[in-house]
Amino acid sequence: MTSTSTARRLTFTAALASASALLAGALPASSALAAAEKPSQCVLRVAGPAAGMQCFDTFRKAIDNATGGRVKDAPLASSATAAAAVRERVNASTPVGRSATGQDPVIMATIYDHEYLTGSSLTLVAPNDGHGPCDSSFLAPNKYRASLPDLRTVFYPNSNTSWDNRPQSWMSYNNCQVAVHQDPGYVGPVQLQAFPTRNTIADKFGANGVSSVTIWSQPTLADLEAVCKKAVNSCVFRPQERTFVAQPRTDVATAWNCTPITQSTTQLWTKTYTTQRQVGVELGVTGGWDLFQKFEVSVKASYQQSWTDTTTLTQTTPLVVSPGHKGTLTIVPTGEKISGMMDLDIDLTRDQALGYAWSFSFPYSATRVPQEQAFPVVWNERPMTGEERNELCSSASMRAKGLSGALQSAPRETARPTG
Structure with missing residues (x-):
């Protein structure tokens, strides 16, 4: 990771790193494995006075907490079939304007350790600063809105088992989208998905899995056009x-x-x-x-x-x-x-304007x-x-x-x- 890319991280990253370190347990390996195998539904606030992680035994309780009590009827367990309804209720409940304290929670994404939005989950939340964490342009400076720079430092509750190589599916909210990176520090192959849910990790990651995550604003049609029309980028339709x-x-x-x-x-x-x-x-x-x-x-x-x-x-x-x-x-x-x-492949060495090498499909x-x-x-x-x-x-x-x-x-x- 270059110093330029590091400088582009929002303050969310620093808050997250310190919160993650405090959440690391000190359990024997056998206890850690058992804790990791039991599904947990966690909420990770990446900035603000409440930065840190809380975990619950049901998805409903996690979403209730993540929305500040605005959505209380999410399903007890998440699933691909219920995803659209949950996302619609969460988006509709998000305050439009800035609160008096600027701390109303806004859900950005939920990451799951099983395919099809099942298993343990990690819901990423940012404070509402008046415009939402993912309302700026996809191609603007400081392009990504929040990040998990190293999943080796994000642990399951009461466990020494981390989320490294664990993410298998995800759902995004409030105009956000998830980019998954193969290696810590946002390096290696990247997958960026231009629609709200991803049920499986693409085969190109193989057994290496996901080691870091960034949250981006959803690209507009104009953003996609700007990337696709550049001759240096590969933009191919796959029927x-x-x-x-x-x-x-x-x-x-x-x-x-x-x-x-x-x-x-x-x-x-x-x-x-x-x-x-x-x-x-x-x-x-x-x-x-x-x-x-x-x-x-x-x-x-x-x-x-x-x-x-x-x-x-x-x-x-x-x-x-x-x-x-x-x-x-x-x-x-x-x-x-x-x-x-439509598959877009951008090579960092050919398109420095984007700042990252990534693959993008929509x-x-x-x-x-x-x-x-x-x-x-x-x-x-x-x-x-x-x-x-x-x-x-x-x-x-x-x-x-x-x-x-x-x-x-x-x-x-x-x-x-x-x-």
């Missing part, structure tokens, strides 16, 4: 799933018959669809162009097809309209969705309506209401439209995103 699903029903034309006999006609209609892109949990149809270009390159290589950003469907459809009826022509196209992970997907498809075209008609007949079939209405009164139709054309 994982290709699915075809029916899109929402779309009305493309209407027609009505004001005469006492069945009428036939044809209707030329056009409908334009635009690709919808999803970065993490953020939807957008215009942003993220540099990322989308990486997506296009990978899709072409993986599926031997080009990806068009817009699709226009058009057809001349025959219609038969019953006397005194009004109908709607509807299409139900099929959408193609390709989902996967979900990315795009959905389009392919041009080359046969899609259902459905005609539905019903008797006109009295109000519709007065509006569409009165002599004044017909004269205003320059019509003789037999059969009329109207195409509809509006661009809409797929989804």
